[in-house]
Amino acid sequence: MDSFARLLDACARCLCRFENLVAERPVLAAVSGGVDSTALLLVLARLHAAGRLPGALHVCHVDHGVRPDSRATADHVLRLCERLEVPATVRRLELGAARPSEDTLRQARYDALQAVARDVSAGLLVTAHHADDNLETVLFRMLRGTGPRGLAGIPESRWLGRGEHRVLLVRPFLRTRRSTLEGVLQQLGVEVHVDSTNGDIGYARNRLRLETIPALRQRLGIGLDVALMTVASTARAATEIVEAQGLRILSQRARHKTAWRLELDLRGIGSESEPFVREALRQAHTCLDPLGEAPLGHWLDRALDLLQKPDGKRLAGRHGLVVERTRDGLLLLDPDRAGAPPNTRDGGQLFRSDGGRQRFGATEWWLEAFEHPLPPLVPSPSEAGRLRALLDPRLAALPWRLRTRRPGDRFQPLGHPVAIDLRRFLQSRHVPRFDRDRLPLVVDRADRILWIPGVEVAETARLQLNTRRTIELVAGCS
Numbered sequence: 001m002d003s004f005a006r007l008l009d010a011c012a013r014c015l016c017r018f019e020n021l022v023a024e025r026p027v028l029a030a031v032s033g034g035v036d037s038t039a040l041l042l043v044l045a046r047l048h049a050a051g052r053l054p055g056a057l058h059v060c061h062v063d064h065g066v067r068p069d070s071r072a073t074a075d076h077v078l079r080l081c082e083r084l085e086v087p088a089t090v091r092r093l094e095l096g097a098a099r100p101s102e103d104t105l106r107q108a109r110y111d112a113l114q115a116v117a118r119d120v121s122a123g124l125l126v127t128a129h130h131a132d133d134n135l136e137t138v139l140f141r142m143l144r145g146t147g148p149r150g151l152a153g154i155p156e157s158r159w160l161g162r163g164e165h166r167v168l169l170v171r172p173f174l175r176t177r178r179s180t181l182e183g184v185l186q187q188l189g190v191e192v193h194v195d196s197t198n199g200d201i202g203y204a205r206n207r208l209r210l211e212t213i214p215a216l217r218q219r220l221g222i223g224l225d226v227a228l229m230t231v232a233s234t235a236r237a238a239t240e241i242v243e244a245q246g247l248r249i250l251s252q253r254a255r256h257k258t259a260w261r262l263e264l265d266l267r268g269i270g271s272e273s274e275p276f277v278r279e280a281l282r283q284a285h286t287c288l289d290p291l292g293e294a295p296l297g298h299w300l301d302r303a304l305d306l307l308q309k310p311d312g313k314r315l316a317g318r319h320g321l322v323v324e325r326t327r328d329g330l331l332l333l334d335p336d337r338a339g340a341p342p343n344t345r346d347g348g349q350l351f352r353s354d355g356g357r358q359r360f361g362a363t364e365w366w367l368e369a370f371e372h373p374l375p376p377l378v379p380s381p382s383e384a385g386r387l388r389a390l391l392d393p394r395l396a397a398l399p400w401r402l403r404t405r406r407p408g409d410r411f412q413p414l415g416h417p418v419a420i421d422l423r424r425f426l427q428s429r430h431v432p433r434f435d436r437d438r439l440p441l442v443v444d445r446a447d448r449i450l451w452i453p454g455v456e457v458a459e460t461a462r463l464q465l466n467t468r469r470t471i472e473l474v475a476g477c478s
Helices: 003-017 033-050 068-084 104-122 129-146 178-188 204-220 222-253 271-289 297-308 424-428
Strands: 027-030 057-063 088-092 124-126 157-160 167-170 261-265 314-316 322-325 328-334 348-351 365-372 388-391 401-404 439-445 449-451 468-478
Touching: 003 033, 003 178, 027 033, 027 104, 027 167, 033 057, 033 178, 057 068, 057 104, 068 088, 104 124, 104 167, 129 178, 129 204, 129 222, 129 439, 157 297, 204 222, 204 314, 222 261, 222 271, 222 297, 261 271, 271 297, 271 328, 297 314, 297 322
Parallel strands: 027 057, 027 124, 057 088, 124 167
Antiparallel strands: 157 167, 261 328, 314 322, 322 328, 348 401, 365 468, 388 468, 401 439, 439 449
């Protein structure tokens, strides 16, 4: 089997692993016109012709506009795509700066690729990063002082974007050396356009590629590649363990989880589990962030420091995210995406029994009421938790309503002889600051508070020994 055939087979096997995630949506290939991406285009075009891609093939070329011959490169890519009968899109960037940084160029390039992926409804975005890029990345991050995640190198796949617009980025050449790609193009006799900025040692990555790595290889030989691959594989294994433990904490200890908030119950977790809690926070931030981005390392450090502070302390994050210390752990939320509670100055929302789930305004809260001729025995109060309550309607005149708290509200908790100030009661129960003005309070016709979901039932509406007719209330967040 020749080099091109092996490349075809390796790429097909890689993409096949992600077919079930993207159904039959198009595949978008990022093609710069250089050696790596040209080889990728040829491979994908051949796989598409053989029916071995999950969907139709489309090409995107991003013209950064920072060099005078960039238009010629774009024209070259368009001619090659025309010859291969592959539709192509060129996106020209207007970055403004005379010499944009590497990070600026990279971010603008991915933004453009995501925009084209949305336009063509692509499920996969395929790039031509190869094994040499991976080794270079590991060394570059090592010199900058990164942790295990950075030393693990370039991931083979990751999601970009959010919701229906997200696209799966896949790099099928990560186990292929650049020399192999060069040999394939020489074998096929295909012309490429070399980006002149790749030789500009003013960029740190170029200086590392053109000066540092050749000097190290001259001294260490193949030992350099072996050492870097060992570091990457070891770091990747450690990262996978930490990620799995972080996911376990997130799945087992997340409460009241919605698209824009979740609470982490961290009671009973010792200091030896701090790396796993940190990873759970990272995954939670990525899940809630409107752009799906991971937090910065120093933000994670400061968020963990909140666990040593009293509840109510807050920390702002990227894109408006906030983390708040609660009695039981941490609350992460995006206030900008939080729906507003209803305007309850006129008495609040009417709340009916057996009327199905009822949303509390545009908030995350929903409530439902069921009427029973006798108090239900299952589930028990301890099994049902604080999001379910049984009330005696004889002691609370109908109709019932839902509203938010007001200044001067008083509440008589279960077992208390008198009503107390609601504000102080919520503070004593360590209800998160953000939630206090959003809690749906169930009130009767006399505007007495009967139940605070997730917190407490009022003494005035509790079941009596002679209670027959009962109203069961259930609440939740979604």
